[in-house]
Amino acid sequence: MKREIKQKKCKSCGRKFALFNSLAQVCSVDCAIQYAKDNKVQEQTRIKLTRITKEKIKTRSEHLRKAQTVFNAFIRERDKNEPCISCGRYHTGQYHAGHYRSVGACPELRFCELNVHKQCSACNNHKSGNIIEYRINLVKKIGVEQVEWLEGSHEPKKYTIEQIKSIQTEYKNKLRELKRGA
Template sequence: MAKCKICKDKFEPKYFLQKACFNPACLAAWAKKDREVKADKVHAIKKRSMKDNDKPLRNREAQKAFNAFIRARDSALPCVSCGRFHTGKYDAGHYRSRGAFPELRFNELNCHKQCSPCNTQLSGNIANYRPIL
């Protein structure tokens, strides 16, 4: 004999692992409870994955917006490292790198318009960057 999880009456289960008796009210209550438990599990999984993946996504979006702001702010200025104007691509070059100093990632005083060759090929061209600061 098994005990109904809803009304606590004893009953003879017809199916293996049957949790509720054959009373229609108990079966409906058990089905509703089972759906809620499954929905809670799915919600917890989605929430956990959103929590895990949300911070890097927000950082990337914030970095794109910040870099666009720096390029717009310094649009009339030359490259901070080499001092030349050219038609190539400009980056938002950080004096103290984002990897070594993550707390300075969005600091406006640490970031200036820099031509792509100075920023990528010359690793920021720090020797010429320093005197301009």
Template sequence: MKRTELKRKTPLKAKASGIAERKPRQRKCDNPACDVKFTPKIGQKVCCWQCGLAIADQPANQKKARMAIDQRERREIKERREKLRSHGDYVQEATSAVQAYRRVYELSIGSGCISCGKSQAEIEAAQGWKTGGAWDGGHFLSKGARPELRLEENNIWLQCKGCNGGSAKYARKGESVRNGFRAGLIERIGLEAVEALEADHRPRKYTIDELKQITAHYRALLRDLKKQETQL
């Protein structure tokens, strides 16, 4: 037997359920010359367009309007710039974030240059005058030769600017820096881990969203690390 759905002829009133019916809250018009109270819509501050025009020329409202316009323009400019950015821009941004974190972390635990083995005090005395400081987050396997490892923490270590920046200019220096880097890395993580890193050719094809997440993650780690240092 088919059941028929019971339909209520009159809607259930709020009082019948024991819930008091709520009335919309009213507000006073923002126009000082108007004492009208009205039920506003979202964001509505005046009761009518005439009152809106009446208070539009007030200095406080003009300042708010300029700020709102400036915020909108900045937001639009940011959105346009975001659309113009390439995948490579996001890769570079993520790389910089990982390098910055690794550099500050290694400095925080007292590490020296992984290539030449000099201490922080020695490097600061000799290279502290350099633009951007004396230190970099250097890649063991270069970004050009091994791009798949550019975001791997085990491939980024504290390196003085003299070793990191000058190694590509001179073949003999480049070789000595690479050999020193490898020897220093073996001391830190062991030969087996170094050989595993050298043999790792797995492709890493990050999406833009993944690169944004990596950037945000390492920037957050860097902020936390700097905060901890200030509390010591």
């Protein structure tokens, strides 16, 4: 008894073809090329839609975190040739964007460039910002009037998602300009 060869429908052109391989999806090389192109376009469309959907469901705090990351990168790049604001050391270790007034204590100054400076991880993490030395060096850097302004009271800010996105874009552009100029 002769076995009948199973027929399958081509995923590209729709014609029936004899299955020469159990994994075959298309009937010819030309159909395979077209099928691959179509799948690539579909995959790109799917990726784009997924990206848009993920952006739509992001929370305000996720946007803030992303904007803070870009802002901190800008601060590190801006101050890259300066020592740690607290201890005054130059070293090859990790540097942070250290806030004089912390984000927890004064969230309205979170994106204030006067409030944030390059700080070594030892001062920022292990010495809780080394705040006394930070203040002494900050006065030398920006002046006592600016420091007193930072220490004063400020109007609370509740950023909208659109404002946060514009802050992120602004600091991305500033960072790009700094890197170009270097």
